[in-house]
Amino acid sequence: MQDNDRDLLPEGLGDRLPQQASASQQVRRMAHDVLASHGYERVETPLIEFEKALAHRMAGVQVRRMFRFVDSVSLRMLALRSDMTAQVARIAATGLAEAPRPLRLSYSGQVCTIKGDGLDPRRERLQLGAELIGTDSVAAAAEIVELAIEALRAAGATGISVDFTLPDLVDTLSVEALPLPEARIAAVRQMLDAKDAGGLVDVGGEGYLPLLYAVGPFASAIERIAAFECGGALASRIAGLREIAARVSDKARITLDPSERHGFEYQSWFGFTIYAEGISGSLGRGGTYRILGQTGHHPESATGFSLYPDPLVDLLAAEPQAQRKLFLPLGHDPRVAGQQRAIGWTTVAALSESDDPLALGCSHKLEGGEAVAL
């Protein structure tokens, strides 16, 4: 039918009805309250920008995954944001270039891509994150990992686990400790990414084999990588990982997968992925990275995380919720109704004789100035 067809939403785009929207708002509010309490100040970014500005700051943003269109005012290409991290990096390098460092910023909002991601058909997602700009130290990384865990816990996630990785591991080792001919670096990376031990040997990367086995629960995996140590090349990284793990091991299960690079293409020494019980796939990731400065300025170190909480929202929205709503009959005293709202009631005022408190989802009714259960 022509007319019904108009009501369909495009593939991968959807509404949130009240129960889902309430869960989504609760997730955002609770997570942002945690970030704010740790001194992370909120910024808001536009839905659209010049395509080049969005693409320019970080290698992780793929222009061809963005909705793009010509601006009738500037006649330049605009893009719908697909990642707010690049926008926050822009703010740090421009509007807040003079703000003291470390600069703590937080953000959240909807981001869009022209196609879904692998098995997930969603083309619009909620992104929520925090950026600590001006430092990529171990202390910064520990704060960011702890904050990501606390924000997700406050938002309602349980059974959180965090997988640590060392994104620039091959770059670090191939310089001296485990030298590789330039031409083979890419092949070794590829075999490590594929966790292909045979392939790794075939391309001459047998020296890197221990990395494939230093995987699993943090306490044991870190010992395996420490044994593999390579003349001190990894000493500071190993010490850093231990410090971060010590800070959060009472809040989440920590695992290590030192050669995992998928999704960490623009991260520097440290990266992490965060998971929660009952949710397939990750809820987000973070790590240390570098922000391109203005022309003539040096790049700046930064540490941050981005969460994509939609699966958590879906999980929370599916939990049955007790409705506590107070029906206000026709002719009720508006002052009494206001007092009931002030002590936390949600009120639903009758507008006509036919308004039915039960049909409208009310659990109570205002009677003689008091809330009486229906």
Added chain:
Amino acid sequence: MQDNDRDLLPEGLGDRLPQQASASQQVRRMAHDVLASHGYERVETPLIEFEKALAHRMAGVQVRRMFRFVDSVSLRMLALRSDMTAQVARIAATGLAEAPRPLRLSYSGQVCTIKGDGLDPRRERLQLGAELIGTDSVAAAAEIVELAIEALRAAGATGISVDFTLPDLVDTLSVEALPLPEARIAAVRQMLDAKDAGGLVDVGGEGYLPLLYAVGPFASAIERIAAFECGGALASRIAGLREIAARVSDKARITLDPSERHGFEYQSWFGFTIYAEGISGSLGRGGTYRILGQTGHHPESATGFSLYPDPLVDLLAAEPQAQRKLFLPLGHDPRVAGQQRAIGWTTVAALSESDDPLALGCSHKLEGGEAVAL
């Protein structure tokens, strides 16, 4: 410079830095808390939809003002939302078609247009609103006007005034009370819109002249329009306006401009515009209207309002804000820090010896387990 150029934002699009973003979040949170306490359930809508779906529900949405682009998945035209009201109307007619009426929904989010509006260059605005679906009665209109006022007051607006109008006045009167030849209706409307008394007489609308003078403070203007009465054609509307005004006259200054139609093209019997002290232009408008149902279903009555609070956000962000932030020195006890956050402190943890509490905007420092003023 090429590189700096990339950092510029397109005309009419901007970031909100921390002070502005904080004001924006506060406005949204406070307003939504009021809406929620009155039983308005939040819905969330996608940033993009099929162009036709956005344009179809209400005459007020202008397709040519939307950013439009081809969807590579469906090969159909998509548009970036320019008005969330049309989306909420879609939800009411589809996903919530079976929900009991009256249905109370609220929403907020960013909306975009390809060009600014008159003197305002903004191409992206915050829209926040409530819709009461299934009724356009006087009781519904009174609830919606009161709610708009309460939401704005909670958000920080002061000196609120509300201007009432009767959008379908000429349609109502021209049928019988003040008959007009079909061909002249448009001209009479135009002269009333232009507040052009001479022109009104010229086009044969002298009978409508009293409408031009029934303007101003509600108490006196309603008496002028009541005197003009026209054999009862306006009796129910006048009684309705009096009832709505009585409900809110202690909360806002009420004025009447019965022939004002600008911005009310898709409203039915009642419309209002809302203003606040210190803000030029209106903060939003609302009224009664009709939603197109699914094919084969009747249109549905509805009442609602949309606020565009950006000017209020700017006003609130300009007010000086006391910073109360607690600096946590290196080696602080994380449990004590957590306790301080639990009682309301915003904390800023030192990450290195060089972190300076004053430069980081802190007012206090954790010392011996207590917050000490700096």
